[in-house]
Amino acid sequence: MKEHKLQQLWQQLAFGRHGHRTLCGLTFMLENPGEFNPGDGPDFRLGAIRTADGLLLRGDIELHVHEQQWQEHGHSTDPAYNGVVLHVFLYPSAKPVKLKSGQIPLRCSLLPVIKPEQFADLQPGSGLPCSASVRYLKPEIVHRQLEKAREAYFASRAEALMCWWEPALGIEQAWKQMALRGAASVFGLSRNRDAMVQLSGHVPGLLRQGLSADALQAKLLELSGLISENSASAPMKRTDWDFSGSRPGNKPRQRIGHLAVFATRLDALSRSDLLKGPEWCARQVLSSGKRNELLYLIVWLPAFYLLGSILASGRLQQEAWQHWKTHHYEPEPVFSQAFEAAGFKEKASLSHLGVVHQYRSWCAQKRCGECSIGRLVPDSSRPA
Numbered sequence: 001m002k003e004h005k006l007q008q009l010w011q012q013l014a015f016g017r018h019g020h021r022t023l024c025g026l027t028f029m030l031e032n033p034g035e036f037n038p039g040d041g042p043d044f045r046l047g048a049i050r051t052a053d054g055l056l057l058r059g060d061i062e063l064h065v066h067e068q069q070w071q072e073h074g075h076s077t078d079p080a081y082n083g084v085v086l087h088v089f090l091y092p093s094a095k096p097v098k099l100k101s102g103q104i105p106l107r108c109s110l111l112p113v114i115k116p117e118q119f120a121d122l123q124p125g126s127g128l129p130c131s132a133s134v135r136y137l138k139p140e141i142v143h144r145q146l147e148k149a150r151e152a153y154f155a156s157r158a159e160a161l162m163c164w165w166e167p168a169l170g171i172e173q174a175w176k177q178m179a180l181r182g183a184a185s186v187f188g189l190s191r192n193r194d195a196m197v198q199l200s201g202h203v204p205g206l207l208r209q210g211l212s213a214d215a216l217q218a219k220l221l222e223l224s225g226l227i228s229e230n231s232a233s234a235p236m237k238r239t240d241w242d243f244s245g246s247r248p249g250n251k252p253r254q255r256i257g258h259l260a261v262f263a264t265r266l267d268a269l270s271r272s273d274l275l276k277g278p279e280w281c282a283r284q285v286l287s288s289g290k291r292n293e294l295l296y297l298i299v300w301l302p303a304f305y306l307l308g309s310i311l312a313s314g315r316l317q318q319e320a321w322q323h324w325k326t327h328h329y330e331p332e333p334v335f336s337q338a339f340e341a342a343g344f345k346e347k348a349s350l351s352h353l354g355v356v357h358q359y360r361s362w363c364a365q366k367r368c369g370e371c372s373i374g375r376l377v378p379d380s381s382r383p384a
Helices: 003-011 116-122 139-164 171-187 193-200 203-207 213-224 252-268 278-285 290-310 314-326 333-341 354-363
Strands: 027-032 044-051 056-066 084-091 106-109
Touching: 003 044, 003 056, 044 084, 139 171, 139 290, 139 314, 139 354, 171 193, 171 203, 171 252, 171 290, 193 213, 193 252, 203 213, 203 252, 213 252, 252 278, 278 290, 278 314, 290 314, 333 354
Parallel strands: 056 084, 084 106
Antiparallel strands: 027 044, 044 056
């Protein structure tokens, strides 16, 4: 489920003003949903609710799909959330959350008032268009289509990276800049992709000054507009960044630090280093963690494949392609679960990014006629 969709529905008063009840049994009317806050802090500022006995409560309102996301996002230790009077969610947890001040906000689950069509809108997808027939197909048919999707995704990632290629630069510098922009887009996922890519444009000039990773991070934070005392002269502003729904580790300041480390390590690679291939270079540049694993797959390997193409090095191309083909990656459960719910239980075939590409580019768009699975499904089983 997507939190931003829940926020949109709340802002539109889609759940109505009346009929709301807190988990402690307090009935209230929503007088004002609050002003949506696209930056750091609570989702809605200065909302207002009126209890059944006429008491008017004003304050901030925070929304989550699951109540425990309050803790996961670090709000219990963030003083910016001390003004929250109402915590709204779908699924409650056993233990109420607390503000940093020690107070407990009112807790309200929307499940009693949500409409079926609204709940459907909050779902990440409705499954495979051919879900009724997949279980009757031979597993190798589905496997071949997912492998086709994996190959197509790799090609699409390489094509996307070429948009950042600067032909006026030498091969080495053009490649590094392309890889840097691609990495910035991954560090910015999903709400700050454009801002991170924009900020990365300042990196090459700063690296020519011989800055360390720490010094580069400090300079990038200054340019980002995230340091309030310097924001007036910064080329970017705090409003360029989206803080809503971010877990602590995903907040822009942390990701800018990761970008600075990546950039300095990448810059240290020589041309002879690059010729050692993606695996050797990855050990010098990439850190551990899920985000860096994604970076390795959708930026690093396609970038080395392109480098092999430019240098006419079949070895570099083959190495990058083979690592892409053999790397096991667990995608978000929503993608693999769609196939599992349709009866396809081959775990190994669902452990790569081709599953994501298949779902997004074929299934979600209902391009069944272009899919080898869909072409085998009877017309009566296909969506209208």
